[in-house]
Amino acid sequence: MKRLSVHDLKPEDSLWLTFKGAFDPQVAQKSELEPFLQALEEHADGWMPDVAEGKRRRKYARAAIWKALKEKRDGDSTALGLYRTKWPALDMSLWLWLPPRPPELDITVNVQPLSFFAEAERCRPFVEMVRAWASRYPVSHAIAHSSDDLILADFPECGRDKETWYRDGFDKIYEVCWLNVFGPKLVESVGRERMLSTPAWRVEELPNGSVLLVTWPTVADFASKEARLAQARAHAHLRPDLDQDTVLRTLHERSVMLAPVEPRFHPDVAPLLSRVVDDIASHERQRKIAELNAWQPPEPEEWRPADSALPPDVEDPERACEHYRYLAEHLVALLHTEVPSVFEATPESLTDADFYFWREEFPTSRLREAIDERAVPAIGAYLGQVLVRNLGGRWIPRKKLEEVQVLVGNRVWFPFVRARHYMRSRQALLDYSLTRFYRVAERHQG
Numbered sequence: 001m002k003r004l005s006v007h008d009l010k011p012e013d014s015l016w017l018t019f020k021g022a023f024d025p026q027v028a029q030k031s032e033l034e035p036f037l038q039a040l041e042e043h044a045d046g047w048m049p050d051v052a053e054g055k056r057r058r059k060y061a062r063a064a065i066w067k068a069l070k071e072k073r074d075g076d077s078t079a080l081g082l083y084r085t086k087w088p089a090l091d092m093s094l095w096l097w098l099p100p101r102p103p104e105l106d107i108t109v110n111v112q113p114l115s116f117f118a119e120a121e122r123c124r125p126f127v128e129m130v131r132a133w134a135s136r137y138p139v140s141h142a143i144a145h146s147s148d149d150l151i152l153a154d155f156p157e158c159g160r161d162k163e164t165w166y167r168d169g170f171d172k173i174y175e176v177c178w179l180n181v182f183g184p185k186l187v188e189s190v191g192r193e194r195m196l197s198t199p200a201w202r203v204e205e206l207p208n209g210s211v212l213l214v215t216w217p218t219v220a221d222f223a224s225k226e227a228r229l230a231q232a233r234a235h236a237h238l239r240p241d242l243d244q245d246t247v248l249r250t251l252h253e254r255s256v257m258l259a260p261v262e263p264r265f266h267p268d269v270a271p272l273l274s275r276v277v278d279d280i281a282s283h284e285r286q287r288k289i290a291e292l293n294a295w296q297p298p299e300p301e302e303w304r305p306a307d308s309a310l311p312p313d314v315e316d317p318e319r320a321c322e323h324y325r326y327l328a329e330h331l332v333a334l335l336h337t338e339v340p341s342v343f344e345a346t347p348e349s350l351t352d353a354d355f356y357f358w359r360e361e362f363p364t365s366r367l368r369e370a371i372d373e374r375a376v377p378a379i380g381a382y383l384g385q386v387l388v389r390n391l392g393g394r395w396i397p398r399k400k401l402e403e404v405q406v407l408v409g410n411r412v413w414f415p416f417v418r419a420r421h422y423m424r425s426r427q428a429l430l431d432y433s434l435t436r437f438y439r440v441a442e443r444h445q446g
Contacts, residue, residue: 001059003051003083006091006112011282013258014112015219017130017144018156019181021137023096025103030066035136036094036105037062043129045122047090047111049082069096076101088116105137114146118220127179127202127214134181135206141170141186145177146222148283152254176235178219178227184209190238199233223255261289268439269297269430271348275355276430297436302414302421309405309412312397320397324404327381334378345386347442350434353382357422358429371423377401379423380416383434387413390438391445409446413437 006014023032041048050060054068060082068080076099082092088111095106117123126144134142143155157164158174172189173182187195187209195211196203202214215234216227228251236244265273273292280288304310314320328345331353335342339356341349357363363371380401387393387406396405396412402420405412415437422432 001051001057002085003053003057004085004087004089005083006089006110009089009112010278011280011285012112013114013146013148013282014110015114015117015126015144016147016150017107017109017142017179019105019107019109019130019133019139019142021105021107021133021139021142023103023105023137025099029069029096033065036107036133037065039129039132039136043125043132045125047084047088047116049090049092050085051083053081053083054079088112107133109144110147114148114220116220118218120217123218127212130179130181131204131206131212134210134212135208138183138208139181139210140183142179142181143175143177144179144219146219148258149222149254150177151281151283152257173235173238176213176215176231176238178215178222178231180213180215181206182211182213187211195238198237200230223258225252228252228255257287258283259286261286261293263289264293266295266297268436269433272351272354272358272430272433272435275351276358279355279359295430297433298431300413300418300432300437300440302417302437303411303441304405304414306407306410306412309396309407310398310403313399314397317395317397321395324381324384324395324397327377328385330374330378331382334375342382345382345389347386347390347435347438350383350386350438353379354429354433354435358426361426363423363425363428372420376419376423377416379434380404380419383418383437384413384415386434386438387415387441391442393441408441409444411441411444413441 052058052060052064052068054072056071058064058067065080069078072078072080077095077097079093079095082090082094084090091110093108097104097106111117117126130142130144153175155175160168170186173186182195196205198213200213200215201217202212204212206212213234215230216222221227222231228248232244232248232251235247236242263270263274263277277285277288277292332342335353335356339349339352341352362375366375384393384395384404384406387408388395391408393406393408396407398404401416402414404416405414418432418434418437422428422434
């Protein structure tokens with residue numbers, strides 16, 4: 001049974017919930033967790049987990065939950081993961097902290113994509129689920145919001161160093177999210193009357209003294225002007241020491257960072273850059289697209305006019321060409337598992353290799369000696385072979401690899417020199433991409 005993890009998908013904004021509630025360890029665990037599971041099963045509209053995982057993976061069922069918690073028991077804690085096998089993806093965890101530690105029920109929910117919650121009909125059951133949990137398990141503070149926006153807000157540290165965050169926790173309201181549960185201590189610090197008069201879509205006092213506050217009917221449009229205004233109004237109301245316009249300006253700045261940017265990449269490297277931005281954390285993606293829209297790959301310098309080519313200086317040119325093919329096979333051996341297209345030696349396989357090296361941060365994650373002695377010759381030979389195979393190129397052998405050329409049309413190209421430039425740094429993988437080198441050579445094929 002294969003579960004669908006958010007980590008297996010293209011990075012995308014998700015709905016993130018964190019909930020830390022108290023429970024009674026004197027009550028039988030099954031009875032104490034019954035309200036948690038009941039609310040989940042009743043309100044997880046369209047994103048209900050169908051996999052429960054402890055040390056083993058099982059189909060979701062109450063019996064599977066109890067088995068997972070039993071087999072994951074480790075001293076003063078136990079835990080399980082809850083997942084889905086179908087879209088939308090779900091990563092959900094339940095931790096139980098047990099005596100002698102203060103008993104705590106720690107829940108995280110991560111549903112991807114956030115757009116799944118674009119309709120109020122999807123959001124309302126989610127709110128009801130959290131309300132049921134917060135009514136049954138006293139909580140000091142719980143939130144649900146866009147995961148991308150939480151990262152930009154530096155939540156939960158909110159500008160504090162980790163030592164201060166660990167010491168003080170939520171001693172005051174540092175951020176107002178789409179959904180919030182404020183425990184009695186936070187409510188009293190603000191003033192119950194002030195808390196209950198917060199301008200928000202929903203404000204409700206729970207039986208245990210906590211307050212549920214939801215700023216806006218839907219979470220997927222959290223970055224809209226209207227939703228941001230509601231968020232700022234609530235925050236400034238709960239923190240009279242804050243200026244609403246300043247809070248709103250900060251929220252709008254975050255919205256701008258997340259606003260979609262249309263890719264306008266250089267056509268030679270557009271397929272590569274599209275994969276690069278898809279691999280970047282979703283909260284950084286739009287800024288990266290804007291940066292790569294403005295960036296232009298440098299013109300390749302690793303060539304000469306054909307009439308000034310260096311002549312062969314080896315005794316056996318065919319044996320030298322065989323050596324280049326042998327070196328190219330080294331790259332096939334290195335990449336074939338991660339980049340199966342490398343067997344084909346096509347322009348597309350160059351793009352696949354470019355992306356692999358970029359994703360792996362290859363120039364800085366491997367020993368420099370190994371890169372210079374093995375990777376660079378293999379990459380240069382493979383690049384030359386692609387020119388030979390696809391553009392009708394011809395090797396011009398030389399004793400020194402950096403002088404070896406491939407004749408294509410009215411130019412000779414230096415693939416080993418390109419490979420050395422390429423492996424200097426992660427940025428060099430884009431500046432000196434194999435894809436760009438090939439496309440320029442293709443245009444001068446003659």
